[in-house]
Amino acid sequence: xxxxxxxxxxxxxxxxxxxxxxxxxxxxxxxxxxxxxxxxxxxxxxxxxxxxxxxxxxxxxxxxxxxxxxxxxxxxxxxxxxxxxxxxxxxxxxxxxxxxxxxxxxxxxxxxxxxxxxxxxxxxxxxxxxxxxxxxxxxxxxxxxxxxxxxxxxxxxxxxxxxxxxxxxxxxxxxxxxxxxxxxxxxxxxxxxxxxxxxxxxxxxxxxxxxxxxxxxxxxxxxxxxxxxxxxxxxxxxxxxxxxxxxxxxxxxxxxxx
Numbered sequence: 326x327x328x329x330x331x332x333x334x335x336x337x338x339x340x341x342x343x344x345x346x347x348x349x350x351x352x353x354x355x356x357x358x359x360x361x362x363x364x365x366x367x368x369x370x371x372x373x374x375x376x377x378x379x380x381x382x383x384x385x386x387x388x389x390x391x392x393x394x395x396x397x398x399x400x401x402x403x404x405x406x407x408x409x410x411x412x413x414x415x416x417x418x419x420x421x422x423x424x425x426x427x428x429x430x431x432x433x434x435x436x437x438x439x440x441x442x443x444x445x446x447x448x449x450x451x452x453x454x455x456x457x458x459x460x461x462x463x464x465x466x467x468x469x470x471x472x473x474x475x476x477x478x479x480x481x482x483x484x485x486x487x488x489x490x491x492x493x494x495x496x497x498x499x500x501x502x503x504x505x506x507x508x509x510x511x512x513x514x515x516x517x518x519x520x521x522x523x524x525x526x527x528x529x530x531x532x533x534x535x536x537x538x539x540x541x542x543x544x545x546x547x548x549x550x551x552x553x554x555x556x557x558x559x560x561x562x563x564x565x566x567x568x569x570x571x572x573x574x575x576x577x578x579x580x581x582x583x
Contacts (some may be wrong), residue, residue: 354481377402427441437579
């Protein structure tokens with residue numbers, strides 16, 4: 326092989342290798358026409374990995390007329406269980422989610438619910454499963470950009486990604502920080518076309534080397550009314566062992582879905 330041929334191969338390798346490196350390096354502003362597969366890998370590197378998670382969150386609900394606040398204890402075994410206990414000086418409600426079912430009870434009216442996770446989907450007319458709900462809380466994209474065909478929307482601040490074509494159930498749009506590759510927002514246009522569900526992650530915290538949301542701002546707009554829920558996470562730890570105390574008290578009445 327001639328020296329000229331070798332030089333061409335070296336320069337070609339350096340050029341393409343350089344292009345690929347630049348495409349995924351942290352930058353202050355997004356790179357136009359970034360390699361989406363490489364970007365998706367950088368995003369996936371930020372996904373938290375753990376066995377058990379424990380912490381507290383302050384939940385603030387606002388429907389435009391009334392605002393309510395409650396403190397919630399959180400426990401989670403990744404991909405298996407999500408447990409929440411709401412408190413207002415005393416425990417007032419508990420929720421248990423698993424891949425198969427939802428269990429819930431509240432002490433004010435002494436009611437409970439046991440059923441499939443579709444119960445939650447009926448509230449927002451979505452098709453989220455357990456893993457999706459877990460990802461929404463952890464700042465992880467519900468649909469991984471590695472799968473299917475995606476396109477980049479030009480934006481001066483964030484990487485903005487959306488699927489090519491329309492999806493059956495929802496249309497997601499992701500906003501990704503070009504410096505940290507952490508998710509800043511995932512926004513969904515729901516099947517009705519006017520309904521928009523948004524999860525924003527304005528602040529993260531480092532817990533044991535893992536990036537977890539410190540705040541999650543959830544909003545749902547049905548074309549007429551805007552509902553907002555803000556979650557502030559604190560005291561997050563990764564315990565070696567964890568329990569999920571849950572037992573529906575006797576005498577509680579079942580919630581009947583219509």
